[in-house]
Amino acid sequence: MQRRKFLTTATVAGILATSAKSLFGYTAAKVGFVLKKGKNRFNEHTMLIGNSPVDIKVSGKDTGGALTISEYTGFAKGGPPLHIHPLQDEVFYILEGEHLFQLGDRQFHLKQGDTVFIPRNTPHAPAQLSEKGKYLFFFTPSGKMEDFFRALSALKKDATSADAVKIFEDHDMKIVGPPLSVK
Template sequence: MKRRKFLLATAITLPTIGFAQALPEAQERSKKGFVVKANASRFNETTKLGGKSPNDIKVSAKDTNQNLAIFEYVGNEKGGPPLHVHLKQDEVFYIVEGEYLFQVGDEQFNLKAGDTIFLPRNVPHTFAQLTEKGKMFFLFQPAGKMEDFFRANAALSGPPSPEQGAKLFADHEMKVLGPPLKF
């Protein structure tokens, strides 16, 4: 009878031990909050997309053990990125100012100030700013390589060729699938 209980306990316990070993190791996290002021970024760096539109890190992957990154984008021109897919991140956008057209899969959505949209990973998407000025907060979960993507994009001296753009996206766990939205 003791042997049967031992075997039963072992059979029940082994999957739990295996599951616990598969969990990521707990990371030491800061116990202090922080403030990032208006018109500033987390590390006081300037990242302008297209040389015109600030894209500031507000919460860094470094702050969250790669679990989350939050950005504030101030759009100073119409348009947006090519149709693409994130292989490892979900994305959320909150519109503060202006009007945007989003495509998620086969659906299109018009968003204005106060609207929020969720874009699941592995679903093709893009957006276009429809107004001369726009502002939005957006986040990636997990953070992935998105901070480095925006830094590399901002370092370009001009718009990348389609081949350069595809490589830039691929180097940061994304894939370009088509052109930007026409509006």
């Protein structure tokens, strides 16, 4: 019986590994890479909340869609609305500043070195409390998150809240509440 279970598991793992292209639209990189400090994967900065860049460090294109790692450097207090990712788990690792995170109905004050894990379908919102903040954030699987940040960055100054809601929905997310209040 154990042999059958092993063979079944090995077969399924092999099928999934070879079908990454069909599942996520691309295959994993065959060669590793190094990014120097201040650099990003594709020489592009997506800007949020004014002049706050989100830099892709490891792309879903590198991982067969399994993982995206980005770095956010915030130059303004605040954050996105309370939202859910039905298809991704998310992890934040705080590099600098003070941040408030809401997970469901709980709130956490986080500082440098702290980590927060957010399972898919969990209402959550980060908010930067300090004048400057920085964190790494991870999505697994990658989904449409890289394109989400590009779309937000492209929003015009006269965009409406309906425009933002549509961007969230187009990238498999749902807004479920307002941003956290920051003083």
